[in-house]
Amino acid sequence: MDQTARRITDDHKLLGRNVMFKCHRKNAEGKAVIFFAHLMRWLFILTLVSFGCSSMALAESRVVKIGVYENSPKVFTDESGRPSGIFVDIIKYIASKEDWELQYVAGTWAEGLERLEKGQIDLMPDVALTAEREKKFSFHKIQVLSSWFQAYARKGSGLQSILDLNGKRVAILDQSVQQEAFTRFSRGFGLDTKLVAVADYKTMFEMVAKGEVDAAVANQFYGSMHARKYDLVDTAIVFEPSALFFAAPKNQSQELLDAIDKHLDFLKKNTKSAYYATLKKWTSEEVRFKLPVWLQILGLITGIVLLMSLGGSVILKYQVNARTRELQKINAEMEGRIIERTAELALAMEKAQSADRLKSAFLATMSHELRTPLNSIIGFTGILLQRLGGPLNDEQDKQLKMVYNSAKHLLSLINDVLDISKIEAEQLNVVSETFSLRETVEKVMVHPVDAYFFC
Incomplete structure (x- = not known):
């Protein structure tokens, strides 16, 4: 229990x-x-x-305000009202990489610079770097484009050199670097030109076409793209090569400028990049490193002259040989036709002499046409040697003098060829002039004349 x-x-x-x-x-x-x-x-x-x-x-995203004005193809507003051009394409590419939201502020060139100086916009495209602007604005280091200014006039105006602008009315972009540069350039030659400040290039070209001004000064990008539209031609008046940048308000937006430099450095090193694609799109040039236009024209003309001279010689030789064979055949068959053969030979000789005279006349004309680009080279290098475009170092001065002297020498040779052709064409006028025998002798002697004759 x-x-x-x-x-x-x-x-x-x-x-x-x-x-x-x-x-x-x-x-x-x-x-x-x-x-x-x-x-x-x-x-x-x-x-x-x-x-x-x-x-x-x-x-x-970072909001970046961009100034826009009318300067096709570098920056402009297209038919649909959207900003377009080389600078716009480049900044769009950079904005896509940096996560920027772009806001465009349209206006004239002068309005854009004023807004930039007041800090109302963050960037202004297509600004040439000068000492005066560097005091007002900040710039990045790698240039976007390089350009120069050129005078455009109506066909048949006769404006070919800077001296032809004396007393003329010249339209120029208001508050632009070309205004100061052209004033300095024309004063260097002692010219009295009347400058007409205009708000945009389109109005400038319209004024030239209507005869309101005699010439307009524009950058070569705009001129090459629009001159034909207004029936204008480019002249040999070329000056002020310049580098073009994006500009920012002074001591502001440095991070934007640094980003632009970073992407430009990458884009320019790759010839298949968006940078070269937009250049090809707006200028039909795949790369910027190519022979100057004047050198291409000179080479083309020289090649044509040589080919035509060679062709003329071959044809002439063929004709002479053909006539000679005919004469030999006629002489062997019919001794009695001496008079007729002599007449045929005289006719052949006359044709040969006529062809030779035509060749001389052609050579004289082409020699004259070769002078125009050479005078442009001599004038432009002379301007640079006068330091009108800015200071030069010793090496630049040496190289420019070599270009100047070589161009002068080539021009002298062309003048000699022209004189010879005039002699053959019986067009040379002989003029008697006095000269210094002493100076002539000294030019061809190694030692001064005084050492031998004037002791």
Whole structure:
């Protein structure tokens, strides 16, 4: 009995312990579930906050205000009213890489510079770097383009050299670097020109076409693209080569300028980049490194002259040989037709002499045409040697003098060829002039004349 009672009591105690253990275990499991639920909720909240902040950061792009004016093909507004051109294509490419949002502000050239100086825009394209502008604006280091200015006039105006602009009305872009450069350039030759400041190139070319001004000064990009539209021609008046940049307000937007330099450095090193693609698009030139136009024209003319001279000689030789064979055949067959053969020979000789005179006349004309590009070379290098385009170092001065002297020598040779052709064409006028015998002798002697004759 007692043993049975103790066994029952022990069983009840063991059952009680099991019940208490299960209760504690359930409580612990419940607390763990609650803790894990709180932990997951906080992790979810933190994830949402982090994602929201990242989305806001990604959504906030840098707004960059760009000035736009009319100077096709470098920068202009197309028919649909959208900004376009070389500078616009380049800044669009950079903006896509830097996550910039571009806002364009249209206006005239003068308005764009004024807005830039007041800090109303962040960048102004197509700005030539000068000492005066460097005081007002900030520039990046790698140039976007290089250009120069050229005078354009109506066909038949007779304007070919800077001296022809004396007393003429010349349209020029208001508040541009060309205004100061042309004033300095014309004064260097002692000219009295009336400058007419105009707001844009389109109006300038229209004024020339209507005869309101005698000539217009524009950059070579705009001139080569639009001169034919207004029936204008380019002259040999070329001056002020310049480098073109994006400009920013003084001591502002340096991070924009640094980004432009970074991408220009990359783009210019790759001839298949977007930079060269936009140059080809707007100028039909794959790369900028090519022979100057005047040198291409000179080479073409020289090649044509040589080919025509060679062809004329071959044809003439063939004709003479043919006539000679005919005369030999006639002489062998019919000795009695000496008079007729003599007449035919005289006719052949007359044709040969006529062909020779035509060749001389042609050579004289072509020699004259070769002078025009040579005079441009001599004039332009002379301007550079006068330091009108800026200071030169010793090496540049030496090289320019070599170009100048070589051009003068070539011009002298062409003049001699022209004189010879005039002699053959019986067109040379002989004029007697006095000269210094002393100076002539000194030019051909190694030692001064005084050492031998004037001691």
